[in-house]
Amino acid sequence: MLKHVFAIILLGASSIALAQIDSEKQVKEKSKDSLKKRVFLENIGLGYFPTKYFNFDLRYLVKYNQFEGFRTGLGGVTNEEFSDKFRINGYLVYGFRDERYKYSIGGGVRLNEKTDTWLNVSYTDDLQETGSSKFSTDKRFFSFFEPRLLNIDLFHRHITKSLALQHKISNHLLSETQFAISRVNPTYDYTFISGGEAFNSFRFSTASLSLQWSPFSKFEFLNNKIEETVNGYPKFTAQFTQGFGDVFKSDFNFAKIDFRTIHQIDYDDESVTRLTLVAGLASGETPLTQLYHAYPNNIRKETILQRFSVAGLNSFETMFFNEFFSDRFATFQFKHFLKPFNISQRFRPQLVLISRYAIGNMKSINQHQGITFGTLDKLYSESGFEINKLIFGFGLSFAYRYGAYHLPSLGDNFAFKFTFNLSL
Template structure:
């Protein structure tokens, strides 16, 4: 007896296989666009492959996290990297346990021995944001060593309101010559015990259930992020007692291919004895070199291009950034350069700068302003950026107020 297969059956099987291949391809590209190289049980994290900064030089390593095929209740993550200039190995490892599926509640533990940029603030609830490289990182030279043990809990009150709370114990050692005057003594390395609570509220985003998972189908604006940090003195030998309140909102009108306006407001304030490591900078991105062309580098996404690194630190500050994306030039199907108009403003102050020893910096109390434009996607994702500094912190030498750089924009 011979088995027979109809043409319709074969056609159906071919369609099924094509659909499956298409799904697998979309799955792969989606994860790659988020910075992961997916495998059966483990997704490699592309952020750790190779980077460069002024302190470590080339920084290279491997990292990743287990996926749902490994377990939907447990996850393990970690990375290891090596800095070729400082000759030091950095690493992190941790894991999580899901407490409730309905609210996506996770309990996490981690241990990290790495570097962190002085004056930077990270919101706990920030989603992954992957870039092929981080433009500002190339020029940063002010880092502190950070050894941190932490426990955190993630919880979704609803898809539009995400929260995360963390308690961490850290040993901090600046890589630069620095001391803080604390109770009459100069402290150059210190311990911190901190509690953080962060909220991310996206009231206008839309969600749908797809493949038994709730997924964001439309990003709505404005979006709001709020974070409170408290450092406790004498808890696990902590040296400092201070608090921080950080806020960010992003508002977008229109679409990038049809005229988009974007407003980003970031604000923060500290109270108490706060070391330089936990103060604020305004995300400067200008190298301290003499000529415009010597300062030629890569423009960041939300950084002040004419503000020099380590020029300002604040214990309270606000920045506003305005961007308007003009409709792309429709030269051909694959070649569509785009002009972006940009204005940035920063205002801040610091109460007792004399407490910070062996480092000199200014305040932002006169208000810092820069404006300029970008011409993006001129060739292979590269473009050009021009920015001019004016207002309260305009410099006497004209060329010192100018930043001329290239941009890089690629999306999968």
Template sequence: MSKLCTLAFLLLFSWLVRAQTTAETSTEPTQDSIKKSGFLKQLADGYLPTKYFNFDLRYLVKYNQYEALRTGLGGITNDAFSEKFRINSYVVYGFKDHRFKYSIGAGFRIAEKTNTWLDISYTDDLQETGSYPFLTDKRFFQLFEPRLLNISLFHKIISRSISLEYQLSPNILAETQLSINDINPTYAYEFALNGANYNLFNLSLAKIAVQWSPFSNFELAEKGVEEGEDGFPKFTFQYTKSFKDVFEGDFNFSNFEFKTIQQIQHKNKSLSEITIVSGISNGHAPLTHLYHAYPNNINKEKILRRFSVAGTSSFETMFFNEFFSDKFTTLQIKHALKPFNISEKYKPQLVLISRFAIGDMDNIDRHQNISFGTLEKGYSESGFEINKLFFGFGLSFAYRYGAYHLPNIDDNIAFKFTFNLTL
């Protein structure tokens, strides 16, 4: 399994490098730097541009425990196709569950100055149970997403949605979404409520997300708002309301999530980053729409059998599906020391990391046929990374301590690769 993932990743990486090289050598010298810069920006955003259509690199190759290899194509039309209308779609196939997943959507620009878009979409796919993606983070792209390799707990979701994304002000991005969702867990889960057991259910959701960047510098350009200098801290808020008996919705509940990121650049060229994430759910929410703390440790006994790739903001010693919460807070502190100036091109960097999570769950007996713990005692881990040792790869070490320290010392240790690529 791990060999297959590594091979797929290396093939994708080499293809991207060849694509970059082609783009660099096919232009005149006077245009080369401009086109190279534009190509790299598109690539960093997760797109491979063509004349009318930008391919979305998120859908090319992925791997997880439920689908095994997941591969497909996706993308979105660009401004050369139309500046007022866009079509986005993807189709992927899982080689273990033998099932196609897909999405089709269209968007209409309502106001150019505030970059306001009205979007509609239909999606038939999987979603990780306990995850809580922010609407305003949907364009976040990583060439390699290490947590995906070991996720096993998914639910099938068929979603029909309409959304409105808009720039309330230069520093405030917002998105509102209304959706009707059919949820079918892929594992033997039942939600017990009022004498009935639900193993599949319908949710009618209204969601609003706001991203506030008060210290970033923005400019009102001809085609909307463009971000200049990136400032911190940043704040993201998200509220979700589920309505019972509206479009056959089964449950009433509300969720609220909050995230803030602060970066401090020190005079000695070291960098500190503090990230706080919190969420709370009220009402009758099934496990699919509650919270985990983004664990990233494989459920295997030996350290070397758990050897994988560390994430950027995950708990490396916390086992998958070990904890769930209906209220939680996580704190992550990273301090990146000044890179070691070994040579002009070889500059590895030491990063010190500490993470803490606390949470709880009411009415845990409603969630049947699945076993998990809660975080009311507070979960702690600390460690370090040595990044960019070889072609973007490095090493990480983390140790689990405190109230959830395990009797077997080996079970508290996570030793993994890191991967950092700057385009």
């Protein structure tokens, strides 16, 4: 009898232990699946489709602009499953209107895991918008739809070889140092006059240092790595670029300083105020390809309806493409996001009030031949609003141009467009 009771107790205890092990296993499996899902969504949000060893870059699948027409291709980068010591990245795309392939190939070696120090090399043969600039330390930004790209028509081709050192000085301070050699050919009629000589193509040898400082962000050790848990403001980014003449056959000596600060105020009622200041200064012999525009986003058509397109995220909606260029400029943008209208759980449109200002100048405008443009020596002003997320991420935008650069024809001062905001 006791044997039977003992056997029953033992069997019951074993069943409970097995059930507990099975329960723990299920929890671990669910936790593992949840982590995989989170990592997958994070990659998609950054514009990558992850596979076991290689993450495909969604930015290269399909794009459209006025010079290339449709542009399509494939690209990506190896992931940590392939190796956490080195990576290989690249892309190959084709433009159907200009009938040219563009490509890039590169790689990196991790020198120090704690400081996330990487030595990167790349070779790129591609197009770049004239007057555009970017900070090397910027985090990767991905949008399923890049509205401003649709209307850009002023590109230059560049073949660039670069060597860069990416280093985290601290959690709050990121740096990237780069040396690059470039051959640049404008795709439009343009001549730069320097020292009595006319240049239609350019060679550059440049060294740059980029710093990004986020003093108010907070970081924690999560999932075996340091992650930003509080996205603090304001944030500051600065970049210094020096061009060396006669180094690797470079044509020009010049220097550039770029600066940006972003401040955001979050209120308890879900409303947000965002302030952005961007400035740049170029000195020396600097062709138009290396100078600045103020991120215009208006096409030259007769009526406001013919100019109807899609508003950018941080662009001047009433400023025409190629209307202004500067060798020194500053822009200030004010955006206030009101509390979303709580019409239903799924339908929550949001009103955004916007004002933008730009000022700039150019020292030697006569050096730039073959293209006509103005300068921003007076204050450029536009204000308006957006109503976002009306349907499937789309909304509407309205802006009005006023002040020193108000145009004689009233209709030319208005911009009425779609907006597109999609969150994963």
